[in-house]
Amino acid sequence: MAVSKTPSLLSLFLLLLLLVSAVNSIGVNYGTLGDNLPSPATVAHFLKSNTIIDRVRIFDANPDVIKAFAGTGILVSVTVPNGDIPSLTDPWNARRWVDANIKPFHPATKIHYISVGTEVLHWGPQNIVDDLVPAMRVLHAALVKAGIKDVKVSSPHAMDILLSSSPPSSASFRPGWDVGNLAPMLRFLRQTKSGFMVNPYPYYAYSPVNASFCLFKPNAGLFDKATGKRYTNQFDQLMDAVYVSMKKLGFPDVEIVVAETGWPSGGDPQNTHASLGNAAAYNGGLMKKVDSGVGTPLMPGRKFETYIFSLFNENLKGPSLDEKNFGLFRPDFTQVYDIGIISQSTNPSSRPPTPTTPTSSQGKSYCVPRPDATDVALQSNIDYICNNGLDCSPTQPGGPCFEPNTVRAHAAYLMNSYYHAKGSHDIDCDFSHTGVIGSTDPR
Known part of the structure; x- marks a missing residue:
């Protein structure tokens, strides 16, 4: 009996190892350009308790944000604004910057990187471009002088x-x-064992002809005759283009960090590729690519530290609607779409509190989709309702309930119509103030 049990126990153990290894982490850019965003402490708790996200990049050195991640174990990368770069070429100023922005929080907060500027070569001006590498060197020296060797x-x-x-x-x-x-x-990055940060965005190279190539969908691919390698997605193409360029300068050994990449789930009317389905396809494909560990055609087996842009939809970004809709989550922590960011081991008691169900001023009870309902599930509900006799024209373009033009708003209206009115549209269009639907599946 003991001998017969051994193989099954071993198989179970190996299966558990595979399941554990399949749950990989991902980084995210945490922007704060919104007037409806939760507090940094709430965000840190949510990421720690509910997601597989184990590292964040912020676009400044906000002390409230940095402090909020203390004790979470989540890696935090902070940013020096472009305009501050020239001053950091002075050792005294660099030491003051470290004393003010790193030392008070480290190591309680696991500060991982200092990003000196954002796309400085692209934005300029020339004096900041010229000061970039000197500022990086001086800032690194200030960290060493302060006894900080892991940032x-x-x-x-x-x-x-x-x-x-x-x-x-x-x-x-x-x-x-x-x-x-x-x-x-x-050369500096090689000496300090730091990564070369790039921001690949296939979204901006999209055309209907190369849609599948941009979105990790099946396609014939691009064949590179010089190397004999075939590329089936633009992410790999861009990463290998960076690698080849680094190699031509003599630095193929420096690690590459994907500091930003993402796809908006909505945008301006002319940008029809800014859609929920495309955002889920790109970011979902990206996660599978990064987690697989297969690397790229020219960098096989390499895993890239990767940060998706961005954590939240930010309503103060712009001017385009695309910029407002790069988020994986809405400000209430509901997922814009599901690509496996929520941890499978999440304890329901650790989720953000669910609002209670109030009533309208007329005393009638209304409901909205549950906070954990995905847009994909809600769209499925909409399709079911509209294909089973309900007049859905009020939520179509030109209809009285077309705005706000979001899956959740349309689902809220149509579900209430389906459950309570059974075809009658004498019902409010705005359910942003109300509670939750007990079931997200009318079937």
Whole structure:
């Protein structure tokens, strides 16, 4: 009996190991350009208790945000604003910056990177471009002088640092930036064992012709004759183009960090590719790609530290609607779409509190989708309702309940119509003030 049990126990153990290894983490950019966002402490608790996110990047050195992540174990990368870069070429100013923004919080908060600027080569001006690498060196020296040896220094770049990217074998950095700025930076990153940060956004290269290539969907791919490699997604193409460009300067060994990448779930009317389905396809495909560990055609087996842009939909971003809709979550912590960010081991008691169900001024009870209902599930409900006799024209363009044009708002109206009015549309269009639907499946 004991002998017969051994293989099954071993198999169970190996299966558990596989299941554990399948739950991988991901980084996220935590922006705060919204007037309806939860407090940093609430955000930190939510990420720690409910998600697989184990690292965040913020776009400043906000002490409230940094302090909120103390004791969570979540890695935090902070940012030096572009305009502050020239002052940090002075050692005294760099030490003051470290004393003010790092020392009070480290190591209780696991500060991981200091991003010196954001896409400095892209935005300029020239004096800041020239000061970038010197500021990085001086800031690193200030950290060492303060006895802080586990915080890395880098700077993220837009993909226009590349002169070309297709095919990857022909890629190179732009003349002038290559030798004048990027080679010295890569040398510094090699010396300090830090990563070269890039911001690949296939969203901005989208066209109907290359839709599947951008979205990790099946396609014929791009064949690079020089290397014999075939590319089936633009993320791999861009990453290998960066790698080839680094190799041409003599720095193929420096790690590459994906500091920003993402896809909006909504946008301006002309940007029809800014959609819920495309955002879920890209970011879901990205997670599978990063977690798989397969790497890229020219970097097989390499896993990239990756940060999705962004954590929340931020209503004060702009001017385009696309910029407001890059979030994985809404400000109430409901998922915009489900790509596996919520931890499977989440304890329901650790979720943010669910609002109670109030009544309207007329004394009638209304309801909205549950906070944990995904847009995909809600759209399925909408399709079911509209295909089973309910007049859904009020939520169509031009209809009285088309605005706000979101899946949740439309689902709220139609579900109430379905359950309570059975085809009568004598019902409010705005359910933002109300409670929750007990079931998200009318079937």
